[in-house]
Amino acid sequence: MPAERPDVLIVGAGPSGAVAAKRFHEAGMSVLVLEQGDWPDYGRARAGFPDFELIARKEWNWDPNVRANGGDYAVDCSDSDVTALMYNGVGGSAVSYAAHWERFLPSDFRVRTLDGVADDWPVSYAEMEPYYVEVEKQFAVSGLDGDTCLPEGEGPPMPPVPLNVVGRMGAKALNQLGWHWWPASNAIATTDYGRLHACVQRAACPFGCPTGAKASPDRTHWPDLVAGGVELVTGASVLRITTDAAGLADGVEWIDRDGREHAQAASTVVVCANGVGTPRLLLASGLANSSGLVGRRLMMHPFANAIGIFDEDLESWRGPMGQYLHSLQFYETDRARGFVRGAKWNLMPSGAPLSMVLPGLWGDELVWGAEFHEQLRARLGRSLIWSVICEDLPDPSNRVTLGGASGPGGMPGAALHYRTSENSERMMAFHLDRLSEVLDVMGAKEKKLSSGIRDSGWHLMGTACMGEDPASSVVDRDGRAHDVPNLFVYDASVFPTSAGVNPTATVAANALRCADALVRDRNRQPVPA
Amino acid sequence: MSALTPQLRELLTALATSMIPGGLGMPSARDADVGGRLLDAVLVARPDLEAPLIALLEPLAALGDPAEAERRLRADRPAVELFALVAIGGYMMHPAVGGALSYPGQQPKPVNPFDINDVVDDGLLDPVIERGPIYREVPA
Numbered sequence: 001m002p003a004e005r006p007d008v009l010i011v012g013a014g015p016s017g018a019v020a021a022k023r024f025h026e027a028g029m030s031v032l033v034l035e036q037g038d039w040p041d042y043g044r045a046r047a048g049f050p051d052f053e054l055i056a057r058k059e060w061n062w063d064p065n066v067r068a069n070g071g072d073y074a075v076d077c078s079d080s081d082v083t084a085l086m087y088n089g090v091g092g093s094a095v096s097y098a099a100h101w102e103r104f105l106p107s108d109f110r111v112r113t114l115d116g117v118a119d120d121w122p123v124s125y126a127e128m129e130p131y132y133v134e135v136e137k138q139f140a141v142s143g144l145d146g147d148t149c150l151p152e153g154e155g156p157p158m159p160p161v162p163l164n165v166v167g168r169m170g171a172k173a174l175n176q177l178g179w180h181w182w183p184a185s186n187a188i189a190t191t192d193y194g195r196l197h198a199c200v201q202r203a204a205c206p207f208g209c210p211t212g213a214k215a216s217p218d219r220t221h222w223p224d225l226v227a228g229g230v231e232l233v234t235g236a237s238v239l240r241i242t243t244d245a246a247g248l249a250d251g252v253e254w255i256d257r258d259g260r261e262h263a264q265a266a267s268t269v270v271v272c273a274n275g276v277g278t279p280r281l282l283l284a285s286g287l288a289n290s291s292g293l294v295g296r297r298l299m300m301h302p303f304a305n306a307i308g309i310f311d312e313d314l315e316s317w318r319g320p321m322g323q324y325l326h327s328l329q330f331y332e333t334d335r336a337r338g339f340v341r342g343a344k345w346n347l348m349p350s351g352a353p354l355s356m357v358l359p360g361l362w363g364d365e366l367v368w369g370a371e372f373h374e375q376l377r378a379r380l381g382r383s384l385i386w387s388v389i390c391e392d393l394p395d396p397s398n399r400v401t402l403g404g405a406s407g408p409g410g411m412p413g414a415a416l417h418y419r420t421s422e423n424s425e426r427m428m429a430f431h432l433d434r435l436s437e438v439l440d441v442m443g444a445k446e447k448k449l450s451s452g453i454r455d456s457g458w459h460l461m462g463t464a465c466m467g468e469d470p471a472s473s474v475v476d477r478d479g480r481a482h483d484v485p486n487l488f489v490y491d492a493s494v495f496p497t498s499a500g501v502n503p504t505a506t507v508a509a510n511a512l513r514c515a516d517a518l519v520r521d522r523n524r525q526p527v528p529a
Numbered sequence: 530m531s532a533l534t535p536q537l538r539e540l541l542t543a544l545a546t547s548m549i550p551g552g553l554g555m556p557s558a559r560d561a562d563v564g565g566r567l568l569d570a571v572l573v574a575r576p577d578l579e580a581p582l583i584a585l586l587e588p589l590a591a592l593g594d595p596a597e598a599e600r601r602l603r604a605d606r607p608a609v610e611l612f613a614l615v616a617i618g619g620y621m622m623h624p625a626v627g628g629a630l631s632y633p634g635q636q637p638k639p640v641n642p643f644d645i646n647d648v649v650d651d652g653l654l655d656p657v658i659e660r661g662p663i664y665r666e667v668p669a
Contacts, residue, residue, distance in 0.1 A: 047635040050622040051574035057614070058575055107665040114667065125667070144645055148662050162644035168653070175656050180663050182654075183645060190642040200637035211637070313631075318638060332665045352635055354621060358613055366609060373553040380630055 003231065006032040008518075009252060009266035011238050011281065014092015015504055016490040016511035017272035018217035018225070019135060023515035025230050029522070032266065034236035034254055037071020037089030040218055045208025053354035056207035062096055062458065064088060070235060070257055074413030075276060076404035081420045082300050082457040084276050090234060091218030093274060094504060097458065098206050099187040099214050100323050100346060101141045102501035103132050103150060103509075107332060111497050115333045115340050118393050119496045122468050122477035123513070129153055131509035131516075136185075139508060140193045140215040143185030149328040158190045161199065165314050166384045167324030170347040173441040179329040184346060186322045187215035187504070195219055203321040203351040236262075239409045241269055241285040241487065249287075249487040250528040255409040267527040268518070270479075270488040272511070275299075275460025278493040279400045280414045282464065282474075288481035288489075293474050295401055295463050297394035298416065299498040302424040303456035304388040305361060306435035307350065308444035309378055317381050319349035330434060331500060339426040341391040344501045345435065350383040360455070361385075363448055378446070386438065388431045388451075390424055391500035392461075400463050420452055428452060459503050464493035478521075479514035485526050490514050532579065533572075537586045538564040543595050544602060545616035554629050558620055567619035575618075582615055 008024050010017045013035035024031045044059040046052040057066075062085035064072035071088035087096040106125035111118045133154045136143075145155025160183040163171060167183075174181040188205065189196040199213035212219060226232050235257035242263070244250040251265040271278050279295035282288050323346035331342040350356065356379040357367045367375045403415025428451040439447045467473025470482035475494055481487040490511040492503050499506070518525065533541075542564030551557035561567060572579050585608050589598035602609050620626060627634060648654065 048637070050634065051570065052635060053621070054571060054574045054614070054618045058577060105664050106667045110667045114665065142642075146658070148657060148660065149664050151662075151664065159642045159645050162641050163648055168648075171648075171653050175653065178656070178660075180657060180660075182657065183648065190640050198642070199640045201640060202635040202637060204635055317632060317635070320640070328663065332663075353630070353632065354614075354618060357617055359610055366603070366613060368548050368603070370550060370552060372549050373555045377553060377630065380632055 003030050003032055005265040005267060006030040008268045008270055009034065009264060010270045010272055011252065012092060012272035012274070012277065012491070013090045013217065013222060013232060014272060014274065014491070015094050015217055015508045017092070018221035019138065019508045019511045020270055020272065020490050020515040021225055021230050022138070022221055023512060023519060025225055025228060027519040031230045032264070033230065033232045034238055034252065035090055035232060035234050036237040037069060038234045039090045040095050040208070042208055042210060045204070045210040047202040047204035047207065047210050053352050060096055060207040062086070063455065073407045073411070074404040076413060076415040080416035080418040081452065081454065082418055083455045084416055084457040084460060085455065086274055086276065086460065090222055090232070091216040093458070094216035095218060096206050097504060098321055100502040101136070101139065101143070101185040101187045101505050102326070102344065104499040104501060104506050105149060105331065106151065108497065108499035111341070117340050119467065121496050122466060125151070128509050128513065131513045132505060135505065135508040135512055139187045139220055140189045140196050141185055141187050142190040144183045147182040149180060149182065149331065156185055158193060160184065161186055161188060161190055161320040161322055161324065163324050164319055166316050166319065166349055167347060169442050170325055173438050174327055176441050177438065179327060181325045181327045184323040184326045186320060188320050188322050189213045189215070195223065199320050201318050201320055203317060203319050203349050205321045237408060237411065238281060239284065239411050241281065241287055243287065243484065244528045246528070247484060248526060248528045249484050259408055261409060268486045268488065268525065270490055272491045274491050275463045275493045276400050276414045278489055278491055279463040280402065283402050284412060288464070288474055288483045288487060290483050291471055291474055293396070293465055296396040296399040297462040297465050298398040298400055298418055298460070299392035299394055299462040299495070300418065300457040301392050301459040301498060302390040302420050302428055303453050304390070304428040304432055304451035305453065306386040306432055306439060307362065307383055307448040308439040308442060309383045309446040310443065311382070311445055313381050314384065315381055316349040316384050317352055321348055321351055323348055330431060337430050339423045339430065341393065341427070342500050343388050343390040343427055343431050345431070346387050348385045348387065350379065350385050353380045356380060361453065363450060386435045388428060388435070389500055389502060390427045390431070392498045393421060393423060394462050394497060395421065425452070459492070459498070461492040461495040461498050461503060464489045465496050466494040467496060478517040488514065488518065533568065533583060536590055537583065538568065540586055540590045540595070540598065541568065541616065544599055544612065547599055548613065548616060549620055556623065556625055558616060561620050561623040561626065563616055563619045567622055568615070570622055571615055571619045578611070578615055581611055585611060
């Protein structure tokens, strides 16, 4: 049975919840975690078996509406240019991420100051840096220090994944063009590390890593935390956060997988339910929204890719997936390009064959008839993928609302309202043009360039913005709701801006920074009587 | 046992063979038995596909005209995506297909954690390092 009134109740067992729970637990605080989903079933991680891709498209599907597991809720994306993708279960969306581990750059925290757009973060890179170092140890990050896109400092604890043939081709092309690249950081073990095993390159990172090489909190955090006394309840969907007469959060109401409703008291509530789930819960609770910004400023990183097809066998069905290398050559603002801010590129193997002949990341056309074999032979093992992660600027009209089908307990689903901005469209076009040049230098015989890919909303940010002014933000610099002093948000909802890189490193580092602040200030922390 | 009738299996086989004819050393969908044991294997892996597949095939079978069935299928985007997943997903499970493609499946190959030493020794990173930092300084 959960503690009667834990010091901290965390909603969500993804990266931010895991990092925070670890910090609180180490500080001697009692911690209860409510997770709506279940533990990932790696018995359904089928890389190496003939049914791998068929099962991956259901069990490990990024889209909760397709996966429809017990912890998933309806997300209506009919009014959005981009589909929201996530994993609802122990480990959160790190269960299905590709483990690309990217620190934000110093400029990402000062967008308003440097470029006159969006907002500065209330913290700086220098303040975040020690937390990046710590979470890179927690998440078994492999990489190489000295990257010229970052200030000098301590790097990841393990050497990077190998470049293989694909990575070396990309590196040589970028060298020829005189452009930045660096061996990429990934939350993928390259040696045995803690509970993780060294990667064996099955190119299955987002589809259930059967090796146990990819770091996700269900493997890196929760087993030890649960063994150490943290209470983690799965199948626990939180319906609303409750408050006392003084306006303090005093607990939550939640429903279990059998439909029984529960009331759980807590001294402090920390919401770590992702950029859709967190505003959904705050809106359903009617809390923390005096600014009117809960759910607004949704950012999702407009996504493009450039696929190159080559004559030679690259063995590119294999590899970490995962990124071999990244380039931030065109990351910083140059207004002559016709847009502000920039994007990160990463180079990946193309993986298993099914996706190459079905509509999706390889384009919308259906391969049919005599060309089927030609296309399959040309692509399988002879192709590679450059991806573009574009910075998405905050716009209050891009937002999450309650909507869609209600779930157990009458909890509403979520609805997205999102349009890709003109700045993003120009940014994607520019970067695809540059990547087309890279593919030419690499000797690609065919290029497939795609922008504005709909099923690409992996990164859900900004919907409970962090800031110093209660009129223009939802939480303060430590994640504390301006309106409810013992209610906190630690996930990517708090991001004032999105940067142009994958967010999990910053989600984890920021959650640790915020948890550190709560531990430090706990004697002054107001709690319900 | 699948509820797909022999008539529906035959229609699936015919449509799949139009999508995947034989050639370039590869079997056709019919030769690979996409409507038979491979379909059974697909539905073992993905039982959730059976009902929508039947719902897709039954009205097409009722047409009694394979050419018209193909035309209608290809004009219906969600339907053809489902069909392609079943047909190609099954086809790719045939061992002869992987063999003809020299594709063994996602077999393991341990990473070499010392690969980076060769990258450095080969001087691949030298030009990047020589150009120096590229991040933007920010005001304190």
